[in-house]
Amino acid sequence: MSSPSTNADGAVQQRQNRDVIISVRDLVVGFGDRTIVKGLNLDVFRGEVLGVVGGSGQGKSVLTRAILGLVPTRAGAIRIFGQDRDALAPTERRILEQRWGVLFQNGALFSGLTVKQNIQMPMRETRDISQHLMDELAMLKLELVGLGPDAADKFPSELSGGMVKRAALARALALDPELVFLDEPTSGLDPISAAEFDELIGTLQQTLGLTVFMVTHDLDSLYSICDRVAALAEGRVIAAGPLETLLESDHPWLKAYFHGVRGGRLTAARIEHKDEEWKPAPTTR
Amino acid sequence: MTVAAMGRPPKFTRQSSPEGVRLSLSGDWTLVASHRLEEESRRIVEEARGDRLIVIDLAQVSQLDTAGAWLINRARHDLARRDVAVALEHVRPEYSTLLEEAHYRAFDAPARPNFNVIFVLLSDLGQSTVDALHEFYRGVSFLGELVSSMIYVASRPHRFRLTSLVAQIELIGFRSVPIIILINVLVGGIVAQQGIFQLLKFGASSYTVSLIGILVLRELGVLLTSIMIAGRSGSAITAELGSMKMREEVDALLVMGLSPIEVLIAPRVLGLIISLPILTFIADIAALFGGMIVSWWYGGISPVAFASLLKEAIALHTFLVGIIKAPFMALVIGLIASMDGLATKGSAESLGQQVTSSVVKSIFMVIVMDGLFAVFFASIDY
Ligand SMILES: Nc1ncnc2c1ncn2[C@@H]1O[C@H](COP(=O)(O)OP(=O)(O)O)[C@@H](O)[C@H]1O
Ligand SMILES: [Mg+2]
DSSP, X not given: OOOOOSSHHHHHHHHHTSOEEEEEEEEEEEETTEEEEEEEEEEEXXXXXXXXXXXXXXXXXXXXXXXXXXXXXXXXXXXXXXXXXXXXXXXXXXXXXXXXXXXXXXXXXXXXSOHHHXXXXXXXXXXXXXXXXXXXXXXXXXXXXXXXXXXXXXXXXXXXXXHHHHHHHHHHTTTOOXXXXXXXXXXXSOHHHHHHHHHHHHHHHHXXXXXXXXXXXXXXXXXXXXXXXXXXXXXXXXXXXXXHHHHTOOOHHHHHHHHSHXXXXXXXXXXXXXXXXXXXSOOOO | OOOOSSOOOOEEEEEEETTEEEEEEEEEESGGGTHHHHHHHHHHHHTTTTOSEEEEEEEEEEEEOHHHHHHHHHHHHHHHHTTOEEEEESOOHHHHHHHHHTOOOOOOXXXXXXXXXXXXXXXXXXXXXXXXXXXHHHHHHHHHHHHHHHHHHHXXXXXXXXXXXXXXXXXXXXXXXXXXXXXXXXXXXHHHHHHHHHHHTTTOGGGHHHHHHHIIIIIIHHHXXXXXXXXXXXXXXXXXXHHHHHTTHHHHHHHTTOOHIIIIIHHHHHHHHHHHHHHXXXXXXXXXXXXXXXXXXXXXXXXHHHHHHHHHHOOHHHHHHHHHHHHHHHHHHHHHHHHHHHTOOXXXXXXXXXXXXXXXXXXXXXXXXHHHHHHHHHHTTO
16 A cells, blocks of 8 residues: 555656556457447556546446456456456455445445445355444444444435445445445535545545546546546547646547536646645545 | 455464563454454453553554454453553554544444334234225225226326327237136136046036036136236236336326326226236137037037037126126226335335235235125126
């Protein structure tokens, strides 16, 4: 675990001696006669927050699901924690799957279980610990993600959108994974909740030493917590690197994204205050 | 936090010296160790009898996660309550962040109500009685709403959802035809076979035809069809409406100023009411056909003889008794299925419960209705 650097040069330096936690090579994924991901290459380094951006329907969720093994791939190799998932025996694969946590786009909480039971589900199924400790850990995780104890015994249908995301994050973190996948964690949240959520992810990332793979549309998230950004278009990664390199890119989509009507205002504001504002992750204490 | 999949188990060693006790923790203090982790942390507290000062040395800890940090903090808290001073040593910076985030706080366990079995039993009984009455009341009011919305639609034919109705008739009626034919041919055959064997003892095997004709037309055709449709279409209606309820689609209709009863339920119930008599008719024919084949095969009654015997045994009213029941059965099935669907709560579990209850209740009600009709027709001598 390395402490986050405060400038981009530092980040580049550090990355060279970090190990690769996910490596995707020449990945092809399609449905029927449509190919969505066409020969995609991507590396995720240990301890970083990688933001994945791209227009709607460009295959961000499909890429995430392919890495998670939820959709079949047509070609290419995906290595996670240095292991080729397809070559693993089922038991080894299960152990590998316990080392990551996933926050699905709409939470995917189990509707028949309370929030607390949702968080305890992975603990109960894979670890042999007392109910008392499970209760304490579930409450601790709830507090870590910023939910009050009164949310513990609520059912998912009784939660607001933001609470669902937080509860789902708590469940994703139940086993203290090394790697967390977040699919649009802040979409559907108001700007204040979204900012809080970003900060939360930043704090947890530092405390728990997480590697975060985050699909997002939220420019604020990119600016505030991502160490590196990968932009997806036409089924490939068209650019990957610290945000600044992407800001200077000439690719038409990136130009429109960062310098368009909405992005442009924010980008201008951020560049002006870059020295104070640009941090890979907020320092919280 | 580099994790080798199976790490070293968490351990600690105790060294007593004049200044105090030193606990050197080592291994992976993570949840991977499961109950080993809990036991070690409990031993830390248990073995501290009479100590004044304990230094916990984390230098050898190869991994620490939230659970490990929590248990160390809980042990510290428990020791402090026994007036043991505790200090941590050689805490790596990343561990100290984690230890701080997972600092000890009491989570009050929610008070578990203590209960008495007899008390719970009685209260359950009372509750289900009240629930059953409520349900009956809701059923009647739902029927009222349904009828009034149907009358409303009938008075404004342009609001009639013909497409939707036709789709329901296809789904409920048309697609059930093969299975209805299949089971009725089989049941007709079975009744014929038993009739021939049993009546042969009295030398009256030709009465088999009367048996088949009356039993099938009055009771079996409509009963089998209704039970089949309750299982097949009633469950589908409950599941459809239930998942629409879960995803707020019903609320979406309400806020558009549309009535779910008019938009969703009326076409389904009407579809059932139109389909069930037709299916019953098909079922009657299929069962008679099955009976005829078996009579020919086992009893040597030729189809021509079968037809003329059947003509003597039954009259139009035999057939009508069966067919008149069909729309009422359809109404009961539709009513129960839609009511249970709309009563779904937010969870997948509740949807499952509603579908089960819908099928069980509608089959039960179909049989009860059939009994009531039997009493009714007997008393009017029809
Ligand atoms: N299960 C599926 N079957 C067929 N097409 C799919 C499936 N899942 C996604 N797609 C298609 O893949 C494309 C990328 O989808 P997605 O990854 O969800 O987009 P986004 O980048 O907005 O997350 C879309 O055009 C979508 O229609
Ligand atoms: Mg998506």
